[in-house]
Amino acid sequence: MTEITSSTLTGHAGEHAVAVARAHGVEHMFTLSGAHVFPMYDGAVKADPPMRLVDVRHEQTAAFAAEATGKLTRVPGLAVLTAGPGVTNGVSAIAQAQFAGSPMVVVGGRAPANRWGTGSLQELDQPPILAPVSKLARTLPTAGDVASGIDEAFTVAASSHRGPVFVDVPMDEFFNSAESAYSGPAARTREAPDSDAIDKIAALMAAAERPVLVLGTDVWADGAEEAALALVESLGIPAITNGMGRGVIPGGHPLLVTKARGQALGTGDLVVVVGTPLDFRLSYGSFGGKDGAPPAQVVHLADSAGQVSGHAQLAGSAYGDLSLVLTALGDAVAKAGPADWRPWVSRLQETVAAASARDTELLGAEADPIHPARIYGELVPRLADDAVVIGDGGDFVSFAGKFVEPKRPGGWLDPGPYGCLGAGLGAAMAARLVRPSSQVVLLLGDGAAGFSLMDVDSLVRQDLPVVMICGNNSAWGLEKGPMQMLYGYDVAADLAQQTSYDGVVRSLGGAGETVTDPKEIGPAIDRAFSSGVPYLVNVITDVEAAYPRSTFGI
Numbered sequence: 001m002t003e004i005t006s007s008t009l010t011g012h013a014g015e016h017a018v019a020v021a022r023a024h025g026v027e028h029m030f031t032l033s034g035a036h037v038f039p040m041y042d043g044a045v046k047a048d049p050p051m052r053l054v055d056v057r058h059e060q061t062a063a064f065a066a067e068a069t070g071k072l073t074r075v076p077g078l079a080v081l082t083a084g085p086g087v088t089n090g091v092s093a094i095a096q097a098q099f100a101g102s103p104m105v106v107v108g109g110r111a112p113a114n115r116w117g118t119g120s121l122q123e124l125d126q127p128p129i130l131a132p133v134s135k136l137a138r139t140l141p142t143a144g145d146v147a148s149g150i151d152e153a154f155t156v157a158a159s160s161h162r163g164p165v166f167v168d169v170p171m172d173e174f175f176n177s178a179e180s181a182y183s184g185p186a187a188r189t190r191e192a193p194d195s196d197a198i199d200k201i202a203a204l205m206a207a208a209e210r211p212v213l214v215l216g217t218d219v220w221a222d223g224a225e226e227a228a229l230a231l232v233e234s235l236g237i238p239a240i241t242n243g244m245g246r247g248v249i250p251g252g253h254p255l256l257v258t259k260a261r262g263q264a265l266g267t268g269d270l271v272v273v274v275g276t277p278l279d280f281r282l283s284y285g286s287f288g289g290k291d292g293a294p295p296a297q298v299v300h301l302a303d304s305a306g307q308v309s310g311h312a313q314l315a316g317s318a319y320g321d322l323s324l325v326l327t328a329l330g331d332a333v334a335k336a337g338p339a340d341w342r343p344w345v346s347r348l349q350e351t352v353a354a355a356s357a358r359d360t361e362l363l364g365a366e367a368d369p370i371h372p373a374r375i376y377g378e379l380v381p382r383l384a385d386d387a388v389v390i391g392d393g394g395d396f397v398s399f400a401g402k403f404v405e406p407k408r409p410g411g412w413l414d415p416g417p418y419g420c421l422g423a424g425l426g427a428a429m430a431a432r433l434v435r436p437s438s439q440v441v442l443l444l445g446d447g448a449a450g451f452s453l454m455d456v457d458s459l460v461r462q463d464l465p466v467v468m469i470c471g472n473n474s475a476w477g478l479e480k481g482p483m484q485m486l487y488g489y490d491v492a493a494d495l496a497q498q499t500s501y502d503g504v505v506r507s508l509g510g511a512g513e514t515v516t517d518p519k520e521i522g523p524a525i526d527r528a529f530s531s532g533v534p535y536l537v538n539v540i541t542d543v544e545a546a547y548p549r550s551t552f553g554i
Contacts, residue, residue: 007183013143014039024154025075030062034082036109039174063093064426076103076157083109084122095133097164099418103157108168130166137166147180160303193320201316202332208270216276217243224322246412251405260351266290272299278309285312369542376403378522388431392424393445394478396471398547422451432464446472459534460509467528468536473543502538510534
């Protein structure tokens with residue numbers, strides 16, 4: 001067991017790594033067994049108390065679980081991947097973390113230094129592969145470098161703008177012992193925004209007649225959810241949420257106008273975007289121009305200078321700790337005296353009410369085959385306020401984005417701007433571990449299910465019950481429709497008809513059922529919640545009931 005005496009770590013390098021990770025708040029190590037990283041396991045087992053090892057069937061699941069842990073807890077998640085293919089199997093999850101700003105640390109095994117260049121097993125220089133999709137990627141060359149290197153990894157991952165860090169350690173050095181000075185993590189620094197920039201933005205807001213606020217993932221990641229809600233309520237400004245910004249303004253709140261998104265972003269005269277990039281999800285930062293409205297002015301608020309848009313035409317921008325940014329902005333707007341936005345808010349609320357009325361028909365649809373919306377008509381009333389909802393899919397999960405409005409922040413996980421399928425099982429695993437008393441619901445497209453369903457075995461072995469709902473339309477729905485639109489036909493878009501994904505789950509020790517009658521969806525979900533095991537509800541849906549979309553992400 002590693003001993004810390006007078007700020008000194010003793011023991012082997014794996015013990016050092018575990019001790020430093022724990023000092024940064026890590027409670028779980030996600031991994032798939034590999035000899036190159038055995039010292040990490042030994043360090044976890046011998047720690048006091050032991051660090052929980054969560055082993056999986058594919059390294060992508062370990063890395064996706066670490067990424068989701070970082071999202072949910074705002075403490076970097078930890079994945080430990082063996083050398084060579086173990087590391088490369090985790091690259092997609094690391095890339096997703098880079099795109100989403102998720103704090104995570106990946107510790108990779110590495111061929112031994114004393115054999116480097118001779119062709120030892122899985123000898124691969126990994127940091128150059130990981131460097132383009134991580135904040136930092138480096139080798140820790142000796143046992144004595146591990147404590148400081150792991151500390152740097154967690155510090156960088158957790159600092160704005162957050163993201164993944166990769167380090168690897170040569171196998172021979174991982175087993176070696178050393179003494180290392182270590183006094184614990186450095187205190188977090190909070191960067192205040194430029195006051196002149198805030199005053200300029202406040203003047204824009206005070207002069208606006210039709211402003212709208214967009215709140216994204218970094219509002220949650222930066223711990224600014226309370227400041228964001230206070231800003232919205234104190235100013236009475238309408239808001240739209242995306243990513244992990246969902247729930248910052250509770251579902252049903254009168255100033256949450258996500259259901260009037262097209263009107264708000266199309267006819268607003270000032271759009272203030274907070275904590276999310278101006279990418280394809282937000283028309284690349286081009287707003288207004290709808291129904292005769294002029295182009296909108298755009299303001300971008302970010303957690304760090306590098307996140308402020310460089311391609312959009314901005315009327316104002318500021319960066320820093322987002323709680324400080326939003327609090328300062330609220331004070332400055334109140335001082336400047338905002339215009340009366342109530343008529344604008346009322347028009348948006350009318351649109352929200354009309355959209356909700358239209359949704360009611362779809363949510364209760366009796367169609368045969370089942371319309372995907374009916375699944376959400378049954379699920380949403382059954383969700384507790386603290387439920388964690390995970391989307392892993394394309395078309396089916398798009399419906400979730402439309403119909404699921406979380407009541408609290410920090411409970412929504414989706415593929416994000418990288419759009420990577422296969423993250424769901426790892427994310428569900430993480431959610432069950434870090435939110436043990438909450439409902440955990442994984443929404444799977446049938447295409448996405450094929451990426452990671454084998455890791456139900458990992459859920460079963462480690463007693464991690466989650467509810468999985470599969471929208472099974474026997475197709476790659478997100479590609480089938482657009483290809484038909486472009487070419488008049490589709491290829492490589494169909495899957496086997498009505499595959500029994502619940503049968504796969506049962507064969508791995510879980511439970512589940514197939515549903516073909518819309519009236520049976522609700523009772524099946526109830527059985528899933530009460531089962532106490534990983535349970536998949538396999539709902540056969542209509543492939544023709546595609547999600548209506550205005551962009552294909554290009």
